[in-house]
Amino acid sequence: MPAVVLVGAQWGDEGKGKATDLLGGDVDYVVRYQGGNNAGHTVVIGDQKYALHLLPTGVLSPDVVPVIGNGVVIDPGVLLSEIDGLAARGIDSDRLLISANAHLIMPHHKAIDKVSERFLGKAKIGTTGRGIGPAYGDKIYRVGIRVQDLLDPGILGQKIEAALAEKNQILTKIYNRRGLEAAKVLDEYLGYAERLRPHITDTSLVLSKALDEGKVVLLEGGQGTLLDIDHGTYPFVTSSSPTSGGACAGSGIPPNRLTRVIGILKAYTTRVGSGPFPTELLDEQGEWLRQTGGEYGVTTGRNRRCGWFDAVIARYATRINGVTDFFLTKLDVLSGLERIPVCVAYDVDGTRHEEIPMTQTEFHHATPIYEELPGWQEDISSAKTFDDLPPNAQSYVKALEKMSGAPISAIGVGPGRTQTLQIRSLL
Ligand code: GDP
Numbered sequence: 001m002p003a004v005v006l007v008g009a010q011w012g013d014e015g016k017g018k019a020t021d022l023l024g025g026d027v028d029y030v031v032r033y034q035g036g037n038n039a040g041h042t043v044v045i046g047d048q049k050y051a052l053h054l055l056p057t058g059v060l061s062p063d064v065v066p067v068i069g070n071g072v073v074i075d076p077g078v079l080l081s082e083i084d085g086l087a088a089r090g091i092d093s094d095r096l097l098i099s100a101n102a103h104l105i106m107p108h109h110k111a112i113d114k115v116s117e118r119f120l121g122k123a124k125i126g127t128t129g130r131g132i133g134p135a136y137g138d139k140i141y142r143v144g145i146r147v148q149d150l151l152d153p154g155i156l157g158q159k160i161e162a163a164l165a166e167k168n169q170i171l172t173k174i175y176n177r178r179g180l181e182a183a184k185v186l187d188e189y190l191g192y193a194e195r196l197r198p199h200i201t202d203t204s205l206v207l208s209k210a211l212d213e214g215k216v217v218l219l220e221g222g223q224g225t226l227l228d229i230d231h232g233t234y235p236f237v238t239s240s241s242p243t244s245g246g247a248c249a250g251s252g253i254p255p256n257r258l259t260r261v262i263g264i265l266k267a268y269t270t271r272v273g274s275g276p277f278p279t280e281l282l283d284e285q286g287e288w289l290r291q292t293g294g295e296y297g298v299t300t301g302r303n304r305r306c307g308w309f310d311a312v313i314a315r316y317a318t319r320i321n322g323v324t325d326f327f328l329t330k331l332d333v334l335s336g337l338e339r340i341p342v343c344v345a346y347d348v349d350g351t352r353h354e355e356i357p358m359t360q361t362e363f364h365h366a367t368p369i370y371e372e373l374p375g376w377q378e379d380i381s382s383a384k385t386f387d388d389l390p391p392n393a394q395s396y397v398k399a400l401e402k403m404s405g406a407p408i409s410a411i412g413v414g415p416g417r418t419q420t421l422q423i424r425s426l427l
């Protein structure tokens with residue numbers, strides 16, 4: 001039975017939380033497979049708004065088992081406060097499963113993330129400061145501390161000592177910061193271990209058995225295609241693989257069990273943090289998009305950079321992820337425009353590029369070649385079907401679908417659970 005992947009097609013914040021929530025009634029497991037609490041996924045149910053960072057969005061659907069896969073980096077303090085925050089609102093996370101192989105974000109990771117960004121000065125990445133890069137760095141360097149280490153206090157103590165023997169040198173001698181006390185960190189993490197113990201399991205085995213039994217598994221990506229460590233705008237990326245390939249490595253589900261790849265695509269483009277963004281609008285039109293679309297970060301509260309839809313990027317996302325269906329979000333935000341520019345290709349130093357240029361230098365020189373599509377004036381936020389949309393909104397969707405190279409199977413016309421036009425089934 002199917003495992004379905006849901007990925008961000010742009011630079012994150014496309015509306016993955018809303019899309020995952022929408023499918024919550026029809027799936028048995030929702031798995032986060034990469035990233036950590038750099039993510040901020042918003043779900044609006046009636047008059048309630050939830051911002052999820054580490055917990056899979058499935059936690060909001062009572063019949064779903066939420067799973068934090070091996071590819072995630074977990075800040076246990078943040079996870080527990082997220083669980084407590086939801087409990088205070090009547091939502092229980094008892095069903096949560098956490099992979100024993102997931103890596104832990106440690107206090108030194110957060111400290112190093114912040115000071116190394118400061119050190120980079122103007123070249124900074126604009127990270128969320130949550131310790132994501134340093135935690136993944138240690139994982140790849142094979143000196144990480146994993147969730148399973150919480151279950152063995154002796155080993156946990158040794159690993160923290162060994163880590164701090166090196167990291168304290170870096171913090172004090174390179175960055176001129178205070179070092180961390182191993183005993184204090186151990187105490188803190190043993191406290192987390194008490195509470196997390198019942199959730200820790202071999203999640204890849206659980207998911208494999210679930211698929212054998214015919215259950216439906218939804219893999220919920222964090223971040224987005226252009227933030228992928230391999231396929232994104234390196235070095236202005238995150239340190240994991242949000243793309244569909246990463247879903248297998250980060251969950252232990254093999255590629256031949258994936259049946260659909262749903263790309264979440266905003267009807268325009270946003271980005272948080274540094275890095276190239278060809279269609280970025282630095283004028284009042286960008287400010288209009290920010291205000292109309294409410295484009296302020298869920299995790300850090302930063303202003304999101306805003307720009308027109310970029311079809312080069314959408315096509316790229318289709319290719320890299322093998323997108324079978326797009327969920328186009330925030331179409332309602334574009335209501336009221338006379339004409340809507342859409343980037344169809346780039347000009348790079350006088351040459352037309354239909355694809356993302358090969359080198360970073362070229363991409364930094366890319367300027368958009370726009371085609372203008374006619375806009376619509378009507379408020380579309382209460383539309384129920386595709387046919388309810390004004391003709392120009394329908395044409396905009398059709399044009400984006402053609403340029404992006406995969407069918408648009410659902411359209412968001414507002415943040416609410418019910419503000420979705422379903423064209424085809426996504427499962
Ligand atoms: P994620 O990180 O991909 O889950 O996206 P975020 O939650 O960071 O940002 C998406 C924002 O857009 C949230 O505030 C959502 O509530 C909101 N949103 C999602 N879909 C729609 C839509 O179709 N229309 C409007 N107006 N807002 C939407």
Ligand code: IMO
Pocket residue numbers: 008011012013014038039040041125126127128129130131132133221222223224227236237238239271272273274
């Ligand atoms: P969701 O899941 C948008 C960006 C940061 C920064 C870069 C690296 O809500 O779409 P990191 O802290 O990951 O090392 O920062 O990646 N970034 C996101 N941008 N949405 C996100 O998550 C992001 N997670 C990280 O702003 O530019």
Ligand code: MG
Pocket residue numbers: 012013014039040041042298
């Ligand atoms: Mg977000």
